[in-house]
Structures are given as C-alpha cells and as structure tokens.
Amino acid sequence: MKKLLFITALSLAIIPLHLTPQASAADTKNGAKVFGSYCAGCHRHGGNIVNPEKTLKKEALEKSGKASAEAIKRQVTNGAGAMPAFKTSLSDKQIEDVVAYVLEQAEKGW
Numbered sequence: 730m731k732k733l734l735f736i737t738a739l740s741l742a743i744i745p746l747h748l749t750p751q752a753s754a755a756d757t758k759n760g761a762k763v764f765g766s767y768c769a770g771c772h773r774h775g776g777n778i779v780n781p782e783k784t785l786k787k788e789a790l791e792k793s794g795k796a797s798a799e800a801i802k803r804q805v806t807n808g809a810g811a812m813p814a815f816k817t818s819l820s821d822k823q824i825e826d827v828v829a830y831v832l833e834q835a836e837k838g839w
Contacts, residue, residue, distance in 0.1 A: 760830025763823045767815060775831075775839030779811045787835040796835070801828045 764772075771778050775785040783789060790796040795804060805824050808814035815824065 755825045755829030757826065757830045757833050759823070760826035760828070760833075763819065763827045764830050767819065768827065771812075775834055785831055785835055786839060790835055798828050798832060801831055 772785055777784045783793060787796065790801075795801055802824055804812065805819070805827060806814060806816045819827070
C-alpha cells in the first residue's frame with residue numbers, strides 16, 4: 730500500500746512538469762522582420778556597409794568572437810563602434826528573435 734501511495738504521489742508531482750508550457754523559443758520569422766526594419770540598412774544580406782570586414786557571415790562572427798547568441802545579443806543591445814545600441818528601441822523578445830535570425834542566416838550562409 731505504501732508503495733502504491735508513493736507511486737501515485739510521485740506521478741502527481743511529475744505530471745504538472747509535462748503540462749507546463751516551455752519558455753517560448755525565439756521566433757526567427759519575427760527576427761527577419763525586425764532585421765529588415767532595424768538592421769538591413771547596414772547589414773543587407775549579412776554584409777556590413779560601414780566595415781566590410783565585420784559582416785554577419787559565420788566566419789566573420791567567429792573571427793570577431795561574436796558567433797554566440799550571448800555575444801550577438803550584447804552587441805545588439807549595447808551597440809559598439811559605429812553600431813548603435815537598440816536596448817531602448819527593441820524589446821527583449823525582439824532582440825532574442827533577431828539574434829536567432831542572425832545565427833540561423835549565418836549558418837545558412839546568408
């Protein structure tokens with residue numbers, strides 16, 4: 730009886746974990762829209778009109794140490810060099826979406 734009670738209690742404790750919605754994943758379709766509105770002016774097709782060596786292509790991101798989501802998020806949020814900060818222009822979700830889009834496109838070769 731104790732074993733049955735234990736198994737029932739454990740099952741009731743585990744079931745809600747499976748029913749809890751997962752944190753929303755980044756939306757690359759929205760990221761593409763954000764990119765088109767805020768980033769494409771300087772980074773069309775993953776390029777860079779200000780500094781042609783600092784593109785969003787995978788190799789350039791790796792060379793500059795910005796091939797991770799955290800590094801790109803920091804760059805978009807705070808800006809650097811000629812790139813402005815977007816922390817007041819974009820929501821955290823929009824930044825996450827554009828980061829996911831940039832990484833996805835870098836993997837695809839833009």
